Amino acid sequence: MVDVIKNTQMHCTYGCKTSKAVQPNVAGKMISKAKRPLLIVGSQVLKDEELLKRTIEIAKKADLPVAATGHSISGMVDSGVNAKYINVHSLATYLCDPNWKGLDGEGQYDTVIMLGHIKYYVNQVLSGLKSFSNLKTISIERFYIQNATMSFGNITPEVHVEALDELIENL
Template sequence: MNPHATSWVRTQESGPKKSMVVLPDAASRIIKKAKKPTLVIGSKINDIDGLLDRVIALQKAGVEIVATGHSVKFLLEKGSDAYVIGVVEATNMLTDPNWKGIDGKGQPDLLMVMGVHLDLTNQTFSTLKNFTDLESMCIDRYYMPNATYSFPNITDDIHLEYLDDIIGKLQA
């Protein structure tokens, strides 16, 4: 079994349909292909130095940012902004095919998650996998088996390198 494609938490196995492991090149192509890529960030977004700067760079590259909990505070301190909504509320609204999206201009076609507590992230991806046609991607440093796509289990330094690579490809 590949240790890089194993759930960080043993109880978060997903059954027969597991996430496809993606590296920065494939992840950037998936994000570019999406009409409305959206990134949900959580309170752990400030745990790694430089991670918030990568979120802002993704926003400048055209990724819509949704901040949960108090993570919006970190963005505001850096002079950036985001939509604010809870992870559970956003997940539930994404299961409603009639929901017009957080900005009223339509639902995202790719939902990415980073900096949210692992259990909540896994449940978000599980709900999306089982109750929507929405593609999802975990661009956190932990493999998430219920996402459509996920980074493998990686170190903080490699995580930042992956994000830099994606940002570079999105800005090109």
């Protein structure tokens, strides 16, 4: 088992409630048990072929709809993944609206999974979700994200790939 929760050092804090460190096997089981999960993918997945490969594998294995933010949609084209482009700030606003019916019109999501974002950017987006929604947010980034409900710790790229492989096994 890959240990991804030992380094959760924060360089700054954003309120009294911070994310709980989570192991990949637990995150995988939580994603598979979610009623309406959404995978939010950032453009950083395009910088690493292994990360993009695992992102697509996560989406396919768990049959997750994908919100492709930034220019990450280019990595999702022709991959067989149900991906739709949306701006991450717009998406965060919509996710806080209890009347929003989702990207597919089927209703509000209960869990969002974040992968492939710049730390300081996604942390602020998650701050809004933490404060103005009841969503469960799981960060499977390689950095500890304080404003998620649950997050991996600060890990190396190699350990991150191992953690994602373990998460995929538990979907």
